[in-house]
Each structure stands twice: as C-alpha cells, then as structure tokens.
Amino acid sequence: MTPEISNRGHRMPSSPIRRLSPLADAAKNRGTHVFHLNIGQPDLETPDAIRRKLSEIETRVLCYSPSAGTPEFIAWMQEYYSGLNIDLGSNQIMATTGGSEAIFFALMACADEGEEVLVVEPFYTNYNAFATMAGVRLVPVTSRGRDGFHIPPPSVWERALTPETRIVLLCNPNNPTGTVYGREELIQVATFCRKHDLFLIADEVYREFAYDDRISVSALTLEGYEDLVVMVDSLSKRYSACGIRLGSLVTRNDDVFQACLRMAQARLSAPGLAQMIALGARDIPAGYTEEVIGEYQRRRDVLFEGLQQIPGVFLRKPEGAFYCIARLPVIDSTDFSEWLLREFALEGSTVMLTPAEGFYATIGLGLNEVRLAYVLNEEELRSALRVLGAGLSEYRRLRGLDDPELELVPSEASRSSPP
C-alpha cells in the first residue's frame, strides 16, 4: 500500500495567482495575446549596476556564506536602512531567501502550532500557504474598498482577538490593495499589539512604491515598540530582481533574531550569488528610485483613470505598491476571469486577471473583485484596459447581467466578522 501524504500536505493551498495559468497558456496556443494584469513581476530591467556585478564575480569556489548573510551584504543593508533613518546593528539584520523565507521564519519564531495571526484582509494570498506550513491560523480583520482598504477601527481588531492570538501580520504598502497606511494607523496597530502582548510582523517589501508624495512609514520607526516589531524586506521589487531570491529579516528583538538565526543555520546560507551582485545597488545612479516611482505612478494613473471609465467598476485611487483591488459589475469574478481567457478576444488580445476571492479568508467576500497588477508599460496598460472594458460589456450581455431587474450581489457580503 502506498503511504498517504500528511494532512498539511493535503491542506497546502495552490496559488490562486497561478491557478488560471493553464487557461492563459491555452489562449496563447490559440494565438491570442494575453495582457498579464495578474502577477507582480515587474517588467522593468534590473539595474545595470547590479547585473554588471555578475561578470565581476571572481570567487573560484562558490562556497557557503555565513547563515546570517555576508558581512558585506549586511553592512550595505545597514547603510540602506540608515538612509531611512533606521539605525540598526549588524546583528539585527539577517539575509533571507527572498521576503518569503523571512515571513516564514518570523511566523515560526513568534507563534506555535495552533496559535493565531491577525491579518488585514484582503491579504497577500501566499500568507495562507506560509500559515499552513507553520501550522498557525490566519484570522482576518476585514478592510473595505469604500474606505480605500485602510486600517479598520480598534473595535474590529478587538473582536478578532482570541486567547490564541500571538501576531499581527501587516503588509505596508499593501499587496493586494495598493493602500499605504499612515503613521497613525501603524501606531493604532502597534498599540493594539502592546496591549495584547502580540508581535507585529511588518511586510514592507513595497516600501519604495508610495505615490503622490506619500512616505511609507516603516514599523521600525515606531518609538516604544522596538521589541515587538519584526520587519520583512526584499530586494525583489525595489530593484526589479525577483528571481535572485534575496530579502532580509530585521528585528531589534534579540530572542526573535536568535531563533530565526538558528533556522537560518539549518538551511546554511541565503543565495550567495545574489548577495554578491546586490552590492552593485550601491552604484545605482542617483534618481533611480524616483524614476521608477514616477513610472509606476504614471501607470497607476493610467490604470485608475481607465478603470474609472468602465461602467460599474469601483475602486479608490491606489496609493502604493503596484496592485489594486477593483470591484467589477459581475457576480463571479472567477467565472469572468476564466471566460476572458477561454472565450474572449478583442483584436486578438485578452486579459488575465486574478480573482480576489483568494485574498480573503472570510467566505463570501471578494467574489466580484479582482486584483490587478500594473507591471506593464502605459501603452500596454491602455490596450489591456480597452480589452477589459470590451470584455466586461460582452460578458454582461452574454450572462444577462444588463437586465435591469437583475440585482448584482452587493459589493460587500453581509458576513463581515471573521468566521
């Protein structure tokens, strides 16, 4: 008899971001062009200063690096954070295999199996997978599109609390909503954490991506909360270098740091080549970040204005990252997204969206919402929006949604408290 895999193996969720990929592949095989609004893979080039380092690597033995990161990489990260007015010791920063590993280490170090993590929903769907792996339960605190997905009031947080709550996991700027939380919001959450003896894991991998002169506030700058903040960071988005798998875990809580370091020792090192070439970031010409932010802000504008013009679409103006959650005039955004890939094309093109349902833990929320990533240039975005608008119109006609007697499912399901 073949042994049965583990329950957690069965429970591991597949990625809803990639779930429609077979349909997209089939569309491409039919000769249809697919505009990818579904995944946060920046199209911008990795800076030359970083790529150039590849041919400068002279190490003849590509050996293990220290488990916490190479001294050179850690020193450079210190320098980077210092530029954000965050002073850190070298033993408060750890190199990780992408932000992903940092999130997983932080969850493992701050909660035990069966304990609970509060997370503002909609949230980055892979948190579900890390929670399953760590054996912890994600408990949603629902944010609302009408509020621009900003932090819900303290009463909502208090209701979600149980004796098993150990962690608040906060993504700022937010994937998938594009919301940038202000200092007061962060202080509200940190105060809640202090009151209930919780850790605050702050996923800040989109730090640079804040628009309209917003400053994204790092949880590491909150005074008086140093001992409960664990910050997760990554070079993936900042330098359009997702594939090198390099991030960091930063905390001033030495117990957390040492526990994570022991996990880091188990896996020996973070990727060594990545740590070598990351040092090239020191030589990136001044103005690079401003230029990138400007580019994404223009794209954000194109996307937002374009979506505004499609009848029945609702969203507040996204403030950061390169995502937004939009409500569509459909009943089931999964059905619509699949239909776009299966059956629709405008002048040979269709659009790939991510249904938002997978970003909610509360059942029934997000059914008529999608996540859009704006990692295409402005011209492509405009074309994608034209295709999306035409698709929506055609889909509504085919599904009979234009019938004035048919009432759409309300945008916010009635069940608002966590299950």
Added chain:
Amino acid sequence: MTPEISNRGHRMPSSPIRRLSPLADAAKNRGTHVFHLNIGQPDLETPDAIRRKLSEIETRVLCYSPSAGTPEFIAWMQEYYSGLNIDLGSNQIMATTGGSEAIFFALMACADEGEEVLVVEPFYTNYNAFATMAGVRLVPVTSRGRDGFHIPPPSVWERALTPETRIVLLCNPNNPTGTVYGREELIQVATFCRKHDLFLIADEVYREFAYDDRISVSALTLEGYEDLVVMVDSLSKRYSACGIRLGSLVTRNDDVFQACLRMAQARLSAPGLAQMIALGARDIPAGYTEEVIGEYQRRRDVLFEGLQQIPGVFLRKPEGAFYCIARLPVIDSTDFSEWLLREFALEGSTVMLTPAEGFYATIGLGLNEVRLAYVLNEEELRSALRVLGAGLSEYRRLRGLDDPELELVPSEASRSSPP
C-alpha cells in the same frame, strides 16, 4: 511587556558544527593557524564551465522563475538522472533552494506535527533543526562504529517503530559516517517501509562520492518501491558550489510532488541565477567527476592512514562522502575540541573538529567521537593530522588519561535503544 517567542523558536537547536566557531575565531586572532576538519565546505574550485556562465547571463530582468524550476534546468536534471539509468518525467523533479529545502518540504509533505521519523544515527545534525521546524520527532536507529556504521538489522528497526512512525530518513553516502550502503541494505530498509506503510526519504547529496570502485545506489532505482521514495539531491558537493543554493526533490509519488509543489509556489522560485549557471555543468570536460573522486579518495586514504597511526584512535575505513566519525582516546571529545582551539598549537597551528555528540539523538552516545571532514588537500591533511596527534598526546598527559589505572568510557554507551 515584550511578547515571548514561540516554544519551537526556543527549541530550535543551534548548529553543533558551528558552535565552536567563536573559539576558532579567537585562535585565529591570536595568530594561530586553524586546520578546519569541522565543516563540509569543499576547497575545490567550482568548475570553470559553471562559473563562466555568470558573465554570459544576458537576461535584463532577473525575474521569478517557475516554482518547480526552469524548464531548462529540469531538462538538464532529467538528462543527468537518465545517465544514472533513472528515467524521470519533468513533473517528477523539482528545483529546490539547496538540498536543505528539499528535506524540509519532504518532511512536511510526508508527516504531520507530532509524528515520527526514523533516522540512522549518527546523522546529519541539521536534521534536528528541520524536524523541529516541521514539528516531527526524530527517532534514532543506532548504527555502530565497529560495523562501519552500516544499516542495523531489522530487529533494531522494528523496536524503534511506533504507531506515529511515518518516514524513514536515510542519508547515502552518509554524512557524518562516510558509509555507503549497498543495494541489499537499501532493500532491507525499503522492505521495512513497505511493511509499515512508511515513506523513504533518501538524502543522496553525496552520490558521486563513493570510493574503491563502490557504486552508490540511488533509492530511485529500487524496483517496486517507486511510490514511497522521495529523493533529495543537491549540486553543492557535486560541483563544489555550496553557495549557489540549488538542489532538487525527486519523487514518482505524484501526491508528494504536488504537495511539495504547493510549498514551492508559496516561496515563488528557487534561486534563478543558480539555475542559469548550473546549465554550465553540461560543458564540464569528461573525466571531471573521476578526477574529483580520485582526489577525495587520496585524501580519504591520507586521513584514514594518519588516524590509524595515532594511538587509541578507532575507525573503519570510510567508504564515501567526505566525512568520517572517529573514536578518540578521550572521555569527552567536546572538551578536547575546545581545548585544541583554546590552548593548543603545534608550530603555530591547531585543528578544529566537530564533537560527534550532536550527531546522535541517543543521550550518552558519541561522547568520545568526532566528525572529521576531509576537504583540505593532502599536504594540509598531513599537517592537520600531525597537529591532532600531538594535541591528543598532550591533552591525555594533561588530563591524566595516560594513567593505566584509568579506564576510558567504553566507545559505545550501554544505552543502545532509542529513548
């Protein structure tokens, strides 16, 4: 109040391989040369064919690669395994962040929290850390130095079995013992797995390192056990490329593969640069592996013969990998290893060893044993052995161990069954 870290965070073991590093650093700061016999970081150069690829990378966006690995890397791994007469589909091989991640994924997919994993002790000490992270319990099946650390008889395995046993984790060729299990031994273990409905996780990262014309048998070649074998592999040792963090998980059990794939999707990709340069291995000149094996076999001979000549040292001739476990004429090998770094030097040099206690789960075993890695060239090995011999003699004199009335602790502690 500062929140308390998790119990598992507290329980995470620090690496006994690296525990003495501060003493080694202090010795170096005193000007003492330290021969590192403690860690398996090969000194050989990463093949030029691989390193050359670094300057050939022309990708301008270092983007995410597919979660299961790039098609090119997977195709090349298929080719590599095919050369070992192991035919695999592309959906049976997954790129992982080193062998470490593959072991962790496999444990997670094959057992739930609180369940048990049988492992031949002494074993690779980082298994302890992965088990703590996965919430599973390692249950030792003790192998003996007098038997060359070969597979214990079925009765020993049966005694270690409980209703919670789900997995046998086997490292072949073995770290830390240097033992290469023969086909009959593997079949014995696989038969035991079949009988009790267990998965067999085979850590084969030292596959190429088998000496005296031994062939190391992959668990993937055992006929009739295809559904229960999960094989863990790595490029680290094969190509002296530990730092690139690239390995693979191979299984013909699709349920296990899919569960691991969902974990792989959570962390997005394995290191991308590593997958690109690994393709250079195709261009490694014929004879490379034979040359490397020849080099290690000569080192093995130097180490074995040198150790044989030190009075009171016992070990059988190591058969593979680049480690051995040797019994020393001391009572406490940790005390001896620390003393070597703290107080001893011969002509300005000392030796760093890894006390073997951390490779045993059974308390009381391994106290007078050390693990030695032979990743130094022959000349350095000879020097290290001279230092070790002199150190042992001096230490025994200082500790009064030469007193003929003093009886050494027996090499095998009386407690042989798992706790």
